[in-house]
Amino acid sequence: MDNLKIAATERSPAVDFDFAAGRLSLKGESYPEDASAVFGPIFAALEAFLGAARGREVTFDFDLTYFNSSSAKALMNMFQMLDQSADAGCRLTVNWFYAADDDTMKEFGEDFCEDLSHVTFNLVSVE
Template identity: 85%
Template sequence: MDFDFAAGRLSLKGESYPEDASAVFGPIFSALETFFAATEGREVTFDFDMAYFNSSSAKALMNMFQMLDQAAASGCRLTVNWFFAADDDTMKEFGEDFSEDLDHVTFNLVAVE
């Protein structure tokens, strides 16, 4: 996780399979809520480069995407880049599924060789 709030560059990368996803993602949600409360009109890029996540992390990510969409609806110019290995159909499909529920976010699927 690398959040450069001043630059408007946010990144989640790697694997996520905690036993208690709320304990891991709770502080992230709090930080994002504080950040997005003061970002109206700002341009923000959020890169997701996840190699693996479990079902509880998937639910947390869905909640995070809902938060991002609400921030974008409130005036934040938000771009999400969903990186996935070109041969990883599962991660590509997750990106497609997450993007379907976003009405206000620019969502890019980015295949990486």
């Protein structure tokens, strides 16, 4: 399937889904005025990809510096989706990047991984 690459805007993250390589990443800030415009395409692509990802090795990098509540809800939905497909046999690793001095972003990562039981979740501090 086609890779998904969307440049970052002031209020939305850069999307880089390299499906062939099994490397997905979201990077930047996320506080869009219309969450569905930003996350709609992301979820659609993700759903299609994960549906056929059984047995594959997939790494998902989250490198976010700021997000609002809609984005947090979307992320939680996304994590649930990832955990389900990991349960179904996709070998999924999530890397949650946070700046070394950003305790808030680190704690968000800790919160989000609480409900994940099949995904390998790494908290990665970035200097």
